[in-house]
Amino acid sequence: MTNVSFDAYTPTWCPGCGDWGIRVGIKTALTQMGLDPSKVLLSFDIGCSGNMNDFLNGYAMHGLHGRALATAIGMKVANHDMTAIVIGGDGGLYGEGGNHFLHACRGNHDITVIVHDNMVYGLTTGQVAPTAEEGFVSKSTPHGIIETPVNPLALAITQGATYVAQGFAGDARLIIELIKGAVAHKGFSLVNILQPCVTFNKINTYQYYLQKTYKLDESYDPTNKQQAIQKSLEVTEERFPLGLLYKTERKCYHEHMTQLDKPLVHKDRFTDYSSFVEEFI
Amino acid sequence: MKYNWKIGGEAGFGIMTSGLTVSKIATRSGYHIFDYAEYPSLIRGGHNTYEVAFSYEEIHSPLTQVDLLVCLNKETYEFHKHRLVRESRVIYDPEMLEVTEDVIKIPVPFTKIKKDEQIQQQMLNSVAVAASISLLGADLSVLEQMIHEQFDRKGEDVVKFNLHLAGIGYEHITSSGAQKLEVLKHRPETPTKLVMTGNEMFSLASIPADCRHYASYPMTPASSVLGILAAWQYKAGIVVRHPEDEISVINSALGSAFAGVRSAVGTSGGGFALMVEALSYAGVAEIPVVVFLSMRPGPATGLPTWTEQGDLLFAVHAGHGEFPKVVLTPGDVDEMAELTLVAYDLADIYQIPVIITSDKFLSESHKDVDKAWIDQLFASHTPNRGKIVHDTEQSPYLRYKLSEDGISEMLIPGKEGVFYQANSYEHIEDSHTTEDAIVRKQQVDKREKKVETYLKNHFKMPKIYGDLDSADIVFISWGTNKGPILEAQKTLNGSHKTAYIHFTYVYPLPEKEIQELFDRCKGKRIILIENNAHGQFGRLLRMLTGITIEEKVLKYDGRPFFPEELVQHVLSEHVHQSEGHLSTQEDVMAKLAERID
Numbered sequence: 084m085t086n087v088s089f090d091a092y093t094p095t096w097c098p099g100c101g102d103w104g105i106r107v108g109i110k111t112a113l114t115q116m117g118l119d120p121s122k123v124l125l126s127f128d129i130g131c132s133g134n135m136n137d138f139l140n141g142y143a144m145h146g147l148h149g150r151a152l153a154t155a156i157g158m159k160v161a162n163h164d165m166t167a168i169v170i171g172g173d174g175g176l177y178g179e180g181g182n183h184f185l186h187a188c189r190g191n192h193d194i195t196v197i198v199h200d201n202m203v204y205g206l207t208t209g210q211v212a213p214t215a216e217e218g219f220v221s222k223s224t225p226h227g228i229i230e231t232p233v234n235p236l237a238l239a240i241t242q243g244a245t246y247v248a249q250g251f252a253g254d255a256r257l258i259i260e261l262i263k264g265a266v267a268h269k270g271f272s273l274v275n276i277l278q279p280c281v282t283f284n285k286i287n288t289y290q291y292y293l294q295k296t297y298k299l300d301e302s303y304d305p306t307n308k309q310q311a312i313q314k315s316l317e318v319t320e321e322r323f324p325l326g327l328l329y330k331t332e333r334k335c336y337h338e339h340m341t342q343l344d345k346p347l348v349h350k351d352r353f354t355d356y357s358s359f360v361e362e363f364i
Numbered sequence: 365m366k367y368n369w370k371i372g373g374e375a376g377f378g379i380m381t382s383g384l385t386v387s388k389i390a391t392r393s394g395y396h397i398f399d400y401a402e403y404p405s406l407i408r409g410g411h412n413t414y415e416v417a418f419s420y421e422e423i424h425s426p427l428t429q430v431d432l433l434v435c436l437n438k439e440t441y442e443f444h445k446h447r448l449v450r451e452s453r454v455i456y457d458p459e460m461l462e463v464t465e466d467v468i469k470i471p472v473p474f475t476k477i478k479k480d481e482q483i484q485q486q487m488l489n490s491v492a493v494a495a496s497i498s499l500l501g502a503d504l505s506v507l508e509q510m511i512h513e514q515f516d517r518k519g520e521d522v523v524k525f526n527l528h529l530a531g532i533g534y535e536h537i538t539s540s541g542a543q544k545l546e547v548l549k550h551r552p553e554t555p556t557k558l559v560m561t562g563n564e565m566f567s568l569a570s571i572p573a574d575c576r577h578y579a580s581y582p583m584t585p586a587s588s589v590l591g592i593l594a595a596w597q598y599k600a601g602i603v604v605r606h607p608e609d610e611i612s613v614i615n616s617a618l619g620s621a622f623a624g625v626r627s628a629v630g631t632s633g634g635g636f637a638l639m640v641e642a643l644s645y646a647g648v649a650e651i652p653v654v655v656f657l658s659m660r661p662g663p664a665t666g667l668p669t670w671t672e673q674g675d676l677l678f679a680v681h682a683g684h685g686e687f688p689k690v691v692l693t694p695g696d697v698d699e700m701a702e703l704t705l706v707a708y709d710l711a712d713i714y715q716i717p718v719i720i721t722s723d724k725f726l727s728e729s730h731k732d733v734d735k736a737w738i739d740q741l742f743a744s745h746t747p748n749r750g751k752i753v754h755d756t757e758q759s760p761y762l763r764y765k766l767s768e769d770g771i772s773e774m775l776i777p778g779k780e781g782v783f784y785q786a787n788s789y790e791h792i793e794d795s796h797t798t799e800d801a802i803v804r805k806q807q808v809d810k811r812e813k814k815v816e817t818y819l820k821n822h823f824k825m826p827k828i829y830g831d832l833d834s835a836d837i838v839f840i841s842w843g844t845n846k847g848p849i850l851e852a853q854k855t856l857n858g859s860h861k862t863a864y865i866h867f868t869y870v871y872p873l874p875e876k877e878i879q880e881l882f883d884r885c886k887g888k889r890i891i892l893i894e895n896n897a898h899g900q901f902g903r904l905l906r907m908l909t910g911i912t913i914e915e916k917v918l919k920y921d922g923r924p925f926f927p928e929e930l931v932q933h934v935l936s937e938h939v940h941q942s943e944g945h946l947s948t949q950e951d952v953m954a955k956l957a958e959r960i961d
Contacts, residue, residue, distance in 0.1 A: 087781055087782075087783065091796070092796065119780075120783040121778070121779060121780045121781060121782055121783055124623060124777060125785075126619070127785075129788075134797075136785055136787065136797070137796050137797050140783045141783050141785075142623075142777035142778070142783050142784065142785075143783070143784075143785035143786070144618070144619065144622055144649070144785065144786045145785050145786070145787045145788055145789065145797075146615060146618070146642075146645055146649075146786070146788050147615065147641055147642060147645050147788060150611060150612075150615040150642065153607070153611065153612040153615035153616045153619065154615045154616065154618055154619035154622070155619060156607075156612075156616045156619060157577065157579075157615065157616035157617055157618060157619020157620035157621070157622075157623070157627070158619040158620065158622060158623045158777075159619075160577055160603050160605070160616065160619070160620045160623075160625075161576075161577065161619070161620035161621075161622075161623030161624055161625040161627075162623045162624065162777065162778065165623075165777065165778065182608050182609060182612070183608065183611075183612050185608070186607065186608040186612070340603060341598060342597060342598045342599075342600075342601045342602070342603070343601075343603070344601075347576050347577065347601075347602070347603060347620070347625050348576075348623060348624035348625050348776060348778075350576070350601055352574045352747070353571065353574075353600045353601050353602070354572070355599075356568075356571045356572060356600065356742070357739075358599075359568055359571060359596055359600075360558065360568065360735065360738060360739065360742075363558035363559055363560050363564060363568070363733075364388075364392075364556060364557070364558060364559075364735065
């Protein structure tokens with residue numbers, strides 16, 4: 084262990100914002116797993132959640148809005164021995180970066196994706212997010228949003244993610260447990276965290292979630308894909324299961340790359356290329 | 365001696381394979397080659413052509429005159445008969461078409477052979493190639509050797525059958541009594557040559573350059589790099605990925621570059637357009653990345669399988685905000701080898717995006733390359749990663765530490781007790797976000813200092829072909845016009861003194877040195893040659909140095925320059941100064957023909 088801590092600057096989030104709890108959940112989970120900032124590759128999206136770049140230490144990229152998954156995949160390609168974590172919001176990861184999300188699930192990249200799902204764009208001061216309920220009124224949808232919401236859990240399960248969980252910003256203990264499970268899991272892990280935006284979302288409040296969420300009980304079997312899909316569809320009835328919905332074992336992306344006998348960054352330079360040259364004679 | 369062989373037929377006939385076979389027969393027989401293919405953006409149907417120019421001397425571009433035209437369909441003759449001269453030969457099937465021009469006719473009964481041998485259309489290529497080389501005086505054994513290399517793994521029967529077909533074509537010419545030439549006769553001195561396109565050379569040179577992650581989304585004419593490197597990745601121990609879109613392509617390359625491995629992406633204009641936001645991220649976060657940009661005519665989908673130098677200014681200006689980048693524009697396959705090695709080093713040394721351009725003309729035309737030269741170039745190359753390190757003495761770690769040369773130490777993630785971020789927001793030295801006015805300016809100045817350092821340490825002045833001081837005419841160009849210009853110079857040499865200033869390090873440029881170079885051109889006829897409509901390099905030159913070139917030859921019909929067009933422009937007495945826009949190659953050839961008559 085080194086003496087560096089995950090604690091960086093004091094967050095600038097609004098008092099009462101769910102991000103506070105999520106950050107505590109992340110750093111506690113990582114610390115409990117024996118990790119420290121020098122052992123993790125973090126990829127932050129852009130937004131209030133992505134601003135955690137200055138509040139959580141690590142070897143990090145704070146890249147472009149919507150692209151945190153793409154950068155994380157590259158980080159993992161270069162060094163698959165390090166833990167890779169994506170931290171972002173619903174706008175970046177399901178909206179602008181929705182395409183990357185879909186394909187990252189398919190690839191089963193060994194990455195943990197922690198999504199702050201608050202159904203609204205906070206940092207740009209209150210426009211609708213792709214997870215918002217149909218009819219949600221916001222600055223960009225004064226007459227209510229027309230589109231039906233993205234269903235991240237169903238999307239992840241059906242597109243090939245191998246660890247799909249949902250937490251709630253008001254339950255730090257559960258977040259810690261789910262993130263530890265996700266980081267330990269080899270493969271693409273989604274931890275979708277329901278998070279009230281106290282400033283711009285007056286609908287999906289702590290009170291709302293306390294009423295609409297429930298914990299999956301111990302009898303729930305996360306290896307049952309059909310059942311997991313059923314659970315993921317409950318959002319249409321405004322019911323939000325909390326816990327590990329789905330888990331399966333599948334070879335992750337870098338394990339398919341037989342040339343990666345060790346991390347790409349630690350390999351010796353390849354110099355035996357004379358046969359490549361000879362292909363052109 | 366220069367000789368130009370051309371074959372044409374429908375897409376799907378296997379024209380590309382036959383063309384490459386002829387190129388390799390020529391190099392293996394001791395000749396230099398340059399080949400060039402034209403095809404529409406279709407998989408079947410449409411008209412495909414492939415021409416191979418070969419010579420005792422190095423040859424840099426296609427030639428207008430066709431000496432042997434092989435017609436696998438009627439269109440080939442109709443579309444290209446204007447490029448024949450009286451001494452030209454035409455291989456054709458009298459059942460298929462009639463040769464009306466006054467040329468030397470070489471009938472070969474393709475239709476009958478196809479029927480007698482019960483073969484697919486593609487297999488007629490073996491017959492056509494064998495007939496061609498029989499006529500041109502090459503040894504059949506060279507073709508036979510290639511058939512073995514191509515088909516041995518498919519079993520003895522396949523090899524035997526292809527040898528049989530080659531025999532039919534070769535013997536047909538011998539027994540027809542056609543006068544055989546000796547232009548492809550095996551030469552005693554045949555140093556080993558490679559036959560390579562620009563794309564193949566970028567791929568190949570990326571290996572000794574130690575590129576470890578190549579990501580790309582297919583887009584003509586850059587796509588073949590992805591296929592070549594993907595096939596090599598297991599042996600070379602590198603990772604080659606085809607992500608969901610170009611945005612993912614470049615962001616994943618930045619991820620791997622941040623995590624310590626040399627990374628590159630490849631695309632054409634449309635894909636590059638999707639990448640530019642990330643290019644800007646690479647700029648502010650100082651992440652090295654190489655972008656292979658193979659241009660095709662735009663805007664939008666444009667002419668996918670044709671050529672143009674239309675994206676120079678786009679490359680130079682790509683990315684919002686202000687940050688340093690380097691743009692390199694190799695002119696031929698040899699320069700692609702050298703500049704690919706340079707591109708990866710510069711990206712690392714300056715921790716910036718480096719764009720290396722190609723275009724369909726360079727990406728897909730083969731040229732011979734001396735194997736011994738390539739072996740030496742690669743063997744003597746040691747990648748220079750500049751200030752990218754696995755370990756550091758710094759504590760606390762300052763990723764963006766201010767420095768005299770503008771370059772800060774970049775630690776590869778993993779060292780214990782250290783962490784930092786590649787921050788797309790403006791940042792302080794330790795990489796945390798800032799909006800402080802003084803720090804902002806310091807960081808901008810630091811990044812901009814890299815330009816000064818680069819111009820001092822790594823920028824190379826343009827190469828000059830010909831004697832600039834005694835020349836009356838000076839061609840100015842960049843990238844792949846090099847070949848046609850060098851060939852035009854050869855033609856003009858008897859009557860004119862010409863020099864060519866060939867730019868490959870096109871951006872950034874040192875104002876003073878370039879001005880001094882142009883001072884040496886005062887009083888001369890200076891002609892800007894570009895394969896685009898805007899004269900983009902001319903604009904860049906004016907922007908960066910204040911130099912204005914009035915006389916321009918611009919071509920933007922999707923075709924590369926033919927040397928004869930440039931010769932024609934120089935010779936023309938009515939040269940429409942500054943309006944020397946060439947409409948189509950056919951117009952120019954018509955004009956040239958008038959002149960010759």
